[in-house]
Amino acid sequence: MARYTGPVCRICRREGLKLYLKGDRCYSDKCGIGRRNYAPGQHGQNNKKLTNHGIQLREKQKVRKYYGVLEGQFHEYFNMAEKMSGKAGDNLLKLLELRFDNVIYRLGFASSRPEARQLVVHGHFTVNGKKADIPSMVLSAGDVIEIKEKSQSSAKFKELIENHKKTAPQWLQVDPDNFTGRVIAEPAKEDIEIPIEEHLIVEWYSK
Template sequence: MARYVGPACRLCRAEHTKLFLKGERCNSPKCPINKKRPSPGKGPRERMKKMSDYGIQLREKQKLKRMYMLLEKQFKILFDKAERMKGITGENLITLLESRIDNIVYRLHFASSRSQARQLVNHGHIKVNGRRVTIPSYLVRENDVIEVHETSKKLVNIKESLKQFSRSGVSPWLELNPDEMRGKVLALPRRSDVTELADVKEHLIVELYSR
């Protein structure tokens, strides 16, 4: 499957916000957003142009899509599923994005970024309810138990990532036992639980797909 393999920081600069694609670097002074570097490939005159309504909606979709490292087809499949669910489509979309197993692995601090979490899932290092899951798009459910496979608990990357738990904890809808490298989904996330997306206006994405 095709995927973006270019510089991750370039995507953050394009969206003028942190997408948290490079783990600890995103919270360090080295982050290009902290340095207020301009968008890639744009001169001063281009940056001054006013965006159309369509352009604003498109940028919001690109921001969310890039944050979760999804391609357009993957993102649209989730949006269509969110639209069929009861409730507000935009909030349903956030819940589905957060429920992906690669995101859960990232939220539980088994990985320092979503791209690293996806790699762990692809390589069979993660189990859900005692069974290996190798599909990053797998959607977890309430009360699911997510853990690192026994043979993978010695991996240095996972041990280093878990150190973040003592500094920031986990999301309120998750619980984690860092010693056993095991977590549990207490409930599916609500929109208000995902503070990282406070600046995301998901209703603009709904408007974009409704055109």
């Protein structure tokens, strides 16, 4: 399955809430869901009642699109979560939050997750002093992320750090003056920007 490359505002409208896929645009009056708060398409304004199956599917799709993960990858994360101690739903959210591209976004080193993914692939960061260019890599508490020295002078990163509108969650520590960040704890569900009912995802995969 190929990655979606169409208008991302349609994704937010389909799920009925902001998924923060367009960076600064999501915080402005130009936000697509703010202007047209209904699903895209000819029948988007029809209020169709979903079945339990449909509700579970929409929750899975919402979370998958929020983190920018393909279907196969998402299923792999769920399988990993099931094998870990604790609740599968909580483990799934932790794994997704600890993805390298998500951590870059949450630190404020990118304006959106898609941009974070692109910056990671282009090799602008190190983890614990070593080159890291795999967006799906899952980080752990204690890992230190740094913008490479040759990238620190770019206007892009200086602007991102100076104009960053978000505050890093409690499980992350950011030092903008030194272009570094650190994972100091495991993420909690309360730190996620959107409401997620992870039990619906567990029910979907448990059929």
